Each structure stands twice: as structure tokens, then as C-alpha cells.
Amino acid sequence: xIPNNSLISSENNTxxxxxxxxxxxxxxxxxxxxxxxxxxxxxxxxxxxxxxxIDEVDDVFNRxxxxxxKFREHLMSLAEKYNNVxxxxxxxxxxxxxxxxxxxKVKQWYKDKVYGEITKLVKxxxxxxxxRRSGLTIVGQYVTITANKINGKIIVxxxxxxxxxxxxNVPPLISELIRxxxxxxxxxxxxxIDKKSNHPRMNTVYLWQIILWLLAFPGKxxxxxxxxxxxxxxxxLMWSLISLDYxxxxxxxxxxxxxxxLITYFTAVLGxxxxxxxxxxxxxxxxxxxxxxxxxLDLWEKMLRIMVGNYHKxxxxxxxxxxxxxxxxxxLKMIYNEITVNEPILINILIFFTSRSNGEKIxxxxxxxxxxxxxxxxxxxxxxxxxxxxxxxxxxxxxCRVNDENEAKKILExxxxxxxxxxxxxxxxxxxxxxxxxxxxxxxxxxELRDAIITILYHKYEDISDEKKKQLIRKYIMNLTSIKEDxxxxxxxxxxxxYQGMGYST
Numbered sequence: 001x002i003p004n005n006s007l008i009s010s011e012n013n014t015x016x017x018x019x020x021x022x023x024x025x026x027x028x029x030x031x032x033x034x035x036x037x038x039x040x041x042x043x044x045x046x047x048x049x050x051x052x053x054i055d056e057v058d059d060v061f062n063r064x065x066x067x068x069x070k071f072r073e074h075l076m077s078l079a080e081k082y083n084n085v086x087x088x089x090x091x092x093x094x095x096x097x098x099x100x101x102x103x104x105k106v107k108q109w110y111k112d113k114v115y116g117e118i119t120k121l122v123k124x125x126x127x128x129x130x131x132r133r134s135g136l137t138i139v140g141q142y143v144t145i146t147a148n149k150i151n152g153k154i155i156v157x158x159x160x161x162x163x164x165x166x167x168x169n170v171p172p173l174i175s176e177l178i179r180x181x182x183x184x185x186x187x188x189x190x191x192x193i194d195k196k197s198n199h200p201r202m203n204t205v206y207l208w209q210i211i212l213w214l215l216a217f218p219g220k221x222x223x224x225x226x227x228x229x230x231x232x233x234x235x236x237l238m239w240s241l242i243s244l245d246y247x248x249x250x251x252x253x254x255x256x257x258x259x260x261x262l263i264t265y266f267t268a269v270l271g272x273x274x275x276x277x278x279x280x281x282x283x284x285x286x287x288x289x290x291x292x293x294x295x296x297l298d299l300w301e302k303m304l305r306i307m308v309g310n311y312h313k314x315x316x317x318x319x320x321x322x323x324x325x326x327x328x329x330x331x332l333k334m335i336y337n338e339i340t341v342n343e344p345i346l347i348n349i350l351i352f353f354t355s356r357s358n359g360e361k362i363x364x365x366x367x368x369x370x371x372x373x374x375x376x377x378x379x380x381x382x383x384x385x386x387x388x389x390x391x392x393x394x395x396x397x398x399x400c401r402v403n404d405e406n407e408a409k410k411i412l413e414x415x416x417x418x419x420x421x422x423x424x425x426x427x428x429x430x431x432x433x434x435x436x437x438x439x440x441x442x443x444x445x446x447x448e449l450r451d452a453i454i455t456i457l458y459h460k461y462e463d464i465s466d467e468k469k470k471q472l473i474r475k476y477i478m479n480l481t482s483i484k485e486d487x488x489x490x491x492x493x494x495x496x497x498x499y500q501g502m503g504y505s506t
Contacts, residue, residue: 039129042136045154046147047122049230054118056235057228061107064237065100067207067356072096074352082345088171089345095170095214099223102166106225109163113142118158121145157238158228165224165240172218174343178263180254182216185267187251188299198247205229205236208353208362212267215346219245236358258451258458261303262338265331266365268300275332275364289331290323297322306451307331330459332368379456381449383442384414388434390456392469396476398434408432419445436479443480454480 075093079086117140130137135154138145144159172179183200187193190209191202202213203226214221220243227238254260269275273291291300297313300322304311308327315321324331339347353359354366380389381398388398400423402408408425411432415421421438425431434442443450454477461473 039131039136042147042149042154043129046136046138046145046156049154049156050118050122050145050158053230053235054115057110057115058107060228060235060237061103061110063357064207065103065107068096068100068103070356071207071211071352072100074349078345078348081348085173085345088173091171092173092214095168098166098168102223103225106160106163110160113162114158114160117142118145156230158230160225160228163225165222165226167244168214168221168223170214170218170221174215174346177260178343178346179216179218180252181260181263182212182267183252184254185264186213186216186271187248189268189271193248193251194242197242198249199242199244200246200248201240201242203238203240205238206358207356208350208359209270210239210241211349211353212270213241213243215349217243217246219243221245256302256306258306258455259338261306262331262335265300265303265307266335266339270361275361275368277364277368288323289328290321292321307334307455329368330462332365333462334458336365336369379460381452381456383434383449384411384418386411390453390460391433392457392460392473392476396436396439396479398439399431400433401431436476440480450480 072093075089075096079089079093082089121138121140121143122145128139130139134150135146135148137147142161144161146157146159148155148157186202187200190204191200191213193199194201200217202209204210204213210223222242222244224240225237226240229236229238254264268291269289273289276288291297301311301313304322304324308324308331310324310327312323313321314323336347339350350362351366354363380387382388383398383400386400386402388400391397391399400411402411412423415423415434415438419438419442421434421441423432423434423438426433439453443453457473457477457480461470461477464470464473
């Protein structure tokens with residue numbers, strides 16, 4: 001029990017409840033009072049959680065240091081593999097060495113200063129208790145214990161004081177376009193803009209997300225182990241990062257093309273989403289990918305419409321959720337191919353974290369790539385108000401079934417007026433076929449149809465196993481993506497398998 005003369009102060013401002021105010025307060029200004037029943041219940045749960053998990057903190061530091069050491073070794077092996085950026089990779093590894101030294105320093109500080117104080121605070125030997133509407137704070141010299149009541153559960157955080165953080169300087173390892181894609185994903189999930197300095201910042205408990213941040217925001221960064229989160233299932237170190245070389249007045253944006261959104265969507269899924277492998281009734285394993293959030297869903301919906309078209313939206317009391325089922329394998333494979341061809345070093349870094357602690361989501365992403373694609377639905381677009389299938393059997397065509405001659409005439413008239421093209425009528429007027437030359441005219445006039453046709457060709461390439469048919473699709477893509485030397489058109493599709501043999505440099 002806490003004695004009746006425990007020091008209590010009230011905090012009415014709950015806007016920054018997750019970041020406790022650790023400044024010293026004049027004890028003469030605090031009201032001494034008996035603890036109420038709710039405060040006693042919170043303190044009881046805080047004590048139980050801390051005493052149950054406190055001995056795990058040392059192991060968490062050790063695992064973090066081990067993962068960082070292994071990652072530094074991994075970088076040095078990549079420096080031998082990628083000679084063109086070898087110096088930058090080695091410089092990045094030196095920055096990781098500084099983070100390792102810092103983590104060791106914080107670990108020692110915790111053992112020497114913090115651990116003993118925590119045990120005293122939870123055993124009521126001394127301390128100041130600040131009651132808040134959402135929980136309470138226990139203030140010590142080297143640690144502040146914060147308990148927040150969220151959805152009926154008590155979340156306990158230990159803020160380490162007196163040790164500070166470090167400045168790091170990392171060189172760029174990936175292209176500016178890929179960095180921008182990752183930045184948009186990070187800043188619309190776990191990242192935010194500092195209100196005073198306009199620097200981008202992020203809190204995370206995942207080492208892979210720290211590395212992803214440093215890849216997206218090279219240059220000077222400030223890192224600090226700001227908290228230790230103690231939850232029912234585990235203990236995690238909370239890192240805070242601030243990019244000192246970047247400033248944003250608003251969150252970064254990106255042109256929403258098929259090529260650009262893949263990595264942005266992937267980064268968002270790793271942050272605010274999930275990848276799960278589920279067994280269906282026929283005992284086949286299917287992946288499911290989803291994103292959750294209260295805001296930004298309009299951005300994710302635009303991306304999903306570009307990538308797959310079909311998705312499921314589910315509204316919950318506090319959040320909304322966007323999920324993809326039948327197209328999940330295709331999307332994840334497209335993401336993998338996009339990264340592999342444009343930034344192979346990035347995929348090598350991600351794969352490393354599949355075998356480390358807290359890398360389960362990346363591991364499920366990699367495992368999903370081995371699943372067989374079974375596409376439901378067709379390969380169609382809407383043209384002149386009708387569904388046309390993209391046919392690649394022996395030549396590239398758009399095929400539309402019609403009911404009668406009158407319907408065929410109406411469609412032909414729309415094609416003439418909108419795109420100055422015509423179509424061939426086959427099998428006694430039962431279907432129309434738009435040939436390749438007319439397709440070129442369509443995509444020159446309509447960017448959305450262009451993107452849709454290119455995307456379907458990409459899907460068809462991924463779905464078939466016959467190498468001769470793959471060669472045909474390569475040929476069709478090459479013809480379409482060389483129209484008027486339109487580089488933005490080529491950028492829609494940079495899958496290494498599709499581009500192989502085309503003679504294009506990416």
C-alpha cells in the first residue's frame with residue numbers, strides 16, 4: 001500500500017499524455033491528499049506489470065544490440081556485393097556502430113541508475129505521483145513511470161532521464177524516387193512533422209523501421225531511446241528519430257502512378273497495416289494485406305484503385321480498414337519485383353530482418369511470394385461504356401462481346417467519336433475486336449486507360465508460366481512503352497522479368 005502522505009499533483013492537460021512532463025515541481029505547491037480508489041487500482045496494476053516484466057528489460061537490450069551487430073556485419077557483406085556504392089554502405093555501417101555504442105551506453109545507464117530507482121518507486125519508498133484523467137505518472141530522478149488507460153487497458157511506459165540521444169550521419173543508399181516513395185509511406189503512418197522545427201520525426205519500437213527511416217531520410221538524424229514500453233505480452237524499446245536535414249511544411253506527396261504507389265503502399269502496410277497468411281476451406285494458404293486508420297484512407301484507396309481496382313472497406317467504431325484478398329499475392333509480388341529491379345540493396349536489407357526479433361511482418365511478406373497465384377475475375381477494362389478484355393493469345397487485342405448488331409453499331413460509333421478508331425466485327429456480329437494500332441491511339445489520348453492496360457499486361461505476365469506466352473507479352477509491353485519515347489509510360493512497369501531482354505535501361 002502507498003502511505004497516506006504520498007505526494008499527489010493533478011495534471012488537467014491531457015493533450016500530451018503519451019509524453020510525460022518530467023520537470024521537477026515545487027513540492028510546496030502540490031496538494032497532499034489520500035489516494036482515491038481508482039488511483040490505487042491503477043497503481044496496483046502498474047506494480048504488477050513492472051514487477052512481472054522488469055527482469056526482461058536487460059534481455060531486450062541484449063537482443064537489440066545483437067541484431068544491430070548482425071546488421072552491421074550484413075552491411076559489410078553487402079559492401080562487397082555492391083561495388084558501385086561500397087563506400088556509402090561502409091559509411092552506413094559506421095553509423096550503425098555508433099548506434100550500437102549508444103545502445104550499450106543506455107543499457108549500462110539503465111543498470112546503474114534506472115533499475116534500482118524503478119524498484120523503489122513501485123515499492124512506495126519515495127516518489128511524486130501525478131494523477132491525470134487518463135492515468136497517472138510517478139516521477140523519479142532517473143525515470144518517470146507513466147500509466148495510460150487506453151480502451152480499458154493500462155499501458156505502462158518508462159521514460160529514461162539523464163542519458164540523452166546521439167546524432168548520426170548516414171549517406172544515401174537508394175535513389176531519390178524510392179526515398180520519396182518511402183517518405184510518403186512513413187509520414188502518413190508513424191511519422192509526423194515537428195510543430196516547432198518542421199523536421200520529420202517518428203517513434204518506433206522496430207529496428208527495421210529505424211533502418212527504413214535512415215534510408216528514406218539520409219544525412220543528419222537525431223536518435224534517442226526515449227522509453228521502455230512494458231505491456232502484457234512483451235517489453236520493447238521505444239526509439240525517437242528526427243531528420244535534421246529535411247523540413248516539411250506539410251506531409252510529402254507523390255505522383256500517384258502505378259510505378260510509384262507500390263513501395264509507398266508497402267511502407268504504409270508495414271507501418272499501419274498487416275500481412276497475414278490464412279488457410280481457407282480448401283486448405284490452401286492465402287495472404288491478406290490490409291491498412292487501418294482514422295485518416296488518410298482516401299490516399300490508400302486511390303493507391304489500391306491504381307494497383308488492383310478491387311478492395312474491401314470495413315468501418316469500425318474507431319478506425320476503418322482496407323483489405324485485399326484475392327489480389328494480395330499479385331500485389332505483394334509486384335512490390336517485390338519493383339524493389340528488386342530498382343533497389344536490390346533494399347530487398348537485401350529487408351530480408352535480413354526476417355530472421356531477427358520483431359521482423360514477423362516482413363517475414364510474412366517474403367513467405368507470401370512463394371504462394372501460387374490463383375486469380376479470380378478477368379483481365380478487362382471499360383471502354384466506350386463496355387467491358388473489353390485484354391487478349392494476348394496470338395496478338396494484342398481488346399475484345400468485347402455484344403448481344404446484337406444494334407449494340408455493335410452503338411459501340412463502334414462511340415469508338416469513332418471518342419478515339420477516332422474502329423473495331424473489327426467477328427463471328428456473325430457476336431464480338432468486337434480492337435487491334436494494336438487502335439490501342440495505341442487509345443492510350444495516347446487516355447492516361448487512365450493506358451495505365452489500366454499496362455497493369456493488366458503486368459498481371460498476365462505474372463500469372464502465366466508458359467515462356468513463349470511470356471515472350472509475347474514482353475513484346476506487347478515493349479511496343480506500348482516505346483510510344484513517342486514516353487519515359488513515364490515505361491516507368492509504369494519495371495518488373496525485372498518483364499524488362500529482361502527489352503534493351504531498356506532503368
